Amino acid sequence: MLTSIVGINWGDEGKGRMVDLLSEDYDVVVRYQGGNNAGHTVINEKGKFVLNLMPSGILRDTVVNVMGNGMVIDLKHLCGEIEKLSAAGVKISENNLKISDKAVICMPYNVLQDCLEENRLADKKFGSTRRGIGPIYGDKYLKKALRMGELLNMAKMKERLKDILEWKNLTVEKAYGEAPVKYEDMLSYLEEYGGKVKKYICDTGLYLNEAAAEGKKIMFEAQLGALRDIDFGIYPFTSSSSTISAYAPIGAGIPNRKLDEAIGIMKAYSTCVGEGPFTAEYFGDKAEELRKAGGEYGAATGRPRRVGPFDVVASRYGCRMQAASQIALTKLDVLSYLDEIEVCVAYELNGKRIDEFPFPDALEDCKPVIQTLKGWKCDISGCRNKNDLPKEAYDYIRFIEKAVGCRITYVSVGASREQYLIMD
Ligand code: GDP
Ligand code: MG
Numbered sequence: 001m002l003t004s005i006v007g008i009n010w011g012d013e014g015k016g017r018m019v020d021l022l023s024e025d026y027d028v029v030v031r032y033q034g035g036n037n038a039g040h041t042v043i044n045e046k047g048k049f050v051l052n053l054m055p056s057g058i059l060r061d062t063v064v065n066v067m068g069n070g071m072v073i074d075l076k077h078l079c080g081e082i083e084k085l086s087a088a089g090v091k092i093s094e095n096n097l098k099i100s101d102k103a104v105i106c107m108p109y110n111v112l113q114d115c116l117e118e119n120r121l122a123d124k125k126f127g128s129t130r131r132g133i134g135p136i137y138g139d140k141y142l143k144k145a146l147r148m149g150e151l152l153n154m155a156k157m158k159e160r161l162k163d164i165l166e167w168k169n170l171t172v173e174k175a176y177g178e179a180p181v182k183y184e185d186m187l188s189y190l191e192e193y194g195g196k197v198k199k200y201i202c203d204t205g206l207y208l209n210e211a212a213a214e215g216k217k218i219m220f221e222a223q224l225g226a227l228r229d230i231d232f233g234i235y236p237f238t239s240s241s242s243t244i245s246a247y248a249p250i251g252a253g254i255p256n257r258k259l260d261e262a263i264g265i266m267k268a269y270s271t272c273v274g275e276g277p278f279t280a281e282y283f284g285d286k287a288e289e290l291r292k293a294g295g296e297y298g299a300a301t302g303r304p305r306r307v308g309p310f311d312v313v314a315s316r317y318g319c320r321m322q323a324a325s326q327i328a329l330t331k332l333d334v335l336s337y338l339d340e341i342e343v344c345v346a347y348e349l350n351g352k353r354i355d356e357f358p359f360p361d362a363l364e365d366c367k368p369v370i371q372t373l374k375g376w377k378c379d380i381s382g383c384r385n386k387n388d389l390p391k392e393a394y395d396y397i398r399f400i401e402k403a404v405g406c407r408i409t410y411v412s413v414g415a416s417r418e419q420y421l422i423m424d
Pocket of ligand 1: 294330413
């Protein structure tokens, strides 16, 4: 059984929370793209955790966690995350953590480059998390990146590091006028932090292929959502990797295998971190109220998230791009304070109603077409059965389900593991 857990929207849909819940029935959880720009919050009996690089299955003793070749890994950050989790009593060893030898290393000079470029862009900035993710994916495709497997043969790696730095410093020194990045510093960085994680590095594709052949259940955990996908998202305000389901087998290292299920994680309203077009955005008090109710401040960066009503056009597109076979609707409890709940059911572009997500350039000129549904005005965070839901909440779920054209099987009504209900 191969299942992906993917974001339908702009990210922060609650993927980590759902992976933590659903991984009970899985043997392996794999992160297949992105880096420590991810912030997946998990709350369970072990405590509250914000995971950046680590797959969210790490909190289950029975799950093997894999960091796939599609990821970009900041070694120092990884060491910090392992230390923090260990201090909280989570046991991490070669038995439950495996890192792909083909995953790319996100270097300190990539972080530097990310910051220098965002500063140069000033008011035209992309809203990068400044963690080097864009620059390192760029290096990967330019074939100027170091990979985890190279840490196992430092003699060879040293040669490549020298060549890469000579090239990288052309940009750092000559383009940005900064002091060159020193070879000795980078080497000792790789030796110190790489040395600590060496034992986890292996051919994870081989491991996963064998696990799949043995009939083990494998879950693929995405970072961000469909609308941040490098190809299908709101380019250029996207992430630099493929966040979609179809990429999961590739980024995990088993392109020879096919997914059985794609569970789309979809939020009951819209949020978006950083820059870029966000058609149904709320401003002022209306925004502040929703932001507060949902605690919408970035897990990785603490930045206040932009908020808005549920967007049918973007979400239906997200479901299609993710090939979602079912949906987990999250954060429904957050809407309990509203008398009436707005839903963006279509866009208006140049006086015409449109129902399909347009080429991103057009989004700036799109206006939301709003339909209003009745609120339920009571606490639903204790509901554990669909029959416990107030009629208005049940109707809201069914309205959204019909609008996006994909069945909603789980509804999350709180951040803790057990705060959910099943719809069918
Ligand atoms: P991810 O990046 O998709 O894993 O999502 P984040 O962890 O960045 O953001 C989701 C936030 O909502 C986290 O703070 C979760 O603890 C919280 N959360 C998840 N599901 C629910 C829910 O159903 N209700 C409420 N109130 N909070 C939730
Ligand atoms: Mg997040």
